[in-house]
Amino acid sequence: MSNTLDKVKSLAAEYRRDGAICVPNVLDSTALAEAERYYNWSITHPSPSACEFFENDDGTFYQDQCHPDAAINYREFLEQTILADVVAALWGTDEVWFLYEQVFLKEGTKTRRTPWHQDSSYLALDGEHIAVVWVNFDPVRKDQSLEFVRGSHLTTLYDGSAFDADDPTKPVYGKGLPRLPDIESDRANWDIVSWAVNPGDVVVFHPSTLHGGSPTDGLRRRTLSLRLFGPDAVYAVRPKPALAPLVAGLHDNFTAGQAFRHVAFPRLRPTPAGFEQVSSARAHTVSVKTQMQAGAID
Numbered sequence: 090m091s092n093t094l095d096k097v098k099s100l101a102a103e104y105r106r107d108g109a110i111c112v113p114n115v116l117d118s119t120a121l122a123e124a125e126r127y128y129n130w131s132i133t134h135p136s137p138s139a140c141e142f143f144e145n146d147d148g149t150f151y152q153d154q155c156h157p158d159a160a161i162n163y164r165e166f167l168e169q170t171i172l173a174d175v176v177a178a179l180w181g182t183d184e185v186w187f188l189y190e191q192v193f194l195k196e197g198t199k200t201r202r203t204p205w206h207q208d209s210s211y212l213a214l215d216g217e218h219i220a221v222v223w224v225n226f227d228p229v230r231k232d233q234s235l236e237f238v239r240g241s242h243l244t245t246l247y248d249g250s251a252f253d254a255d256d257p258t259k260p261v262y263g264k265g266l267p268r269l270p271d272i273e274s275d276r277a278n279w280d281i282v283s284w285a286v287n288p289g290d291v292v293v294f295h296p297s298t299l300h301g302g303s304p305t306d307g308l309r310r311r312t313l314s315l316r317l318f319g320p321d322a323v324y325a326v327r328p329k330p331a332l333a334p335l336v337a338g339l340h341d342n343f344t345a346g347q348a349f350r351h352v353a354f355p356r357l358r359p360t361p362a363g364f365e366q367v368s369s370a371r372a373h374t375v376s377v378k379t380q381m382q383a384g385a386i387d
């Protein structure tokens with residue numbers, strides 16, 4: 090563990106500068122099998138926010154996120170996983186909280202790109218201490234991997250992508266934030282980075298980093314994306330109530346800039362973790378896609 094965390098610490102400056110890093114061999118086969126067990130639980134227990142983004146395509150591009158029972162069901166994994174220590178090492182903090190999980194499944198003959206976007210556009214929190222940890226259970230080739238615009242977490246926050254099949258930059262809010270640029274049509278002018286990822290490697294990125302998933306072609310890609318936050322995370326106001334995290338009444342509890350602490354989000358570090366207060370009242374009743382395309386939460 091200490092070797093892995095030393096390796097992570099040596100990447101902290103790159104993480105702060107680029108907004109995304111790949112850390113090889115973080116999860117051993119036992120830890121990976123454990124993570125896969127929870128991924129499988131999510132796949133077999135869809136929440137109301139589960140959806141296929143592009144139903145008319147040949148391949149499957151499925152996601153689900155923020156299951157009302159995930160924090161409770163993932164508890165043992167979250168308490169023990171080195172992934173919480175990885176983000177603590179990157180941030181240089183002692184405290185880490187669980188925000189939510191998201192699962193992706195891309196499989197079939199061909200799946201299209203995950204449109205370029207920044208997660209922060211959809212998120213009700215800001216801060217340096219917020220991270221997405223992208224874990225894969227299948228080898229992912231570089232040309233089919235998640236791509237990032239280096240350093241983009243330090244510049245403009247754009248409107249979200251509504252994941253519209255005909256227009257990948259179609260905005261979620263349509264006001265208050267600039268529309269996403271068409272990065273895909275102009276790739277040479279963006280500093281794009283990606284990695285081939287083997288099971289056990291993890292990609293960590295700040296949610297304000299512009300990213301998009303390459304299309305897959307005949308491969309299966311199973312991804313668990315964990316969202317974690319630390320001490321400096323504060324509640325953020327977006328042009329409309331932010332879509333994520335999908336927790337009933339979330340916006341009633343906060344004012345802009347307030348420290349982001351809420352019973353739905355258990356503290357993972359320092360140990361012992363604080364799960365006692367976790368509420369399972371994360372009600373949401375329609376799919377994420379519907380919410381993104383309506384530009385509002387249910």
Ligand SMILES: O=C(O)CCC(=O)C(=O)O
Binds near residue numbers: 208221235
């Ligand atoms: O895996 C993908 O294609 C998308 C990942 C992503 O956008 C995320 O984890 O925020």
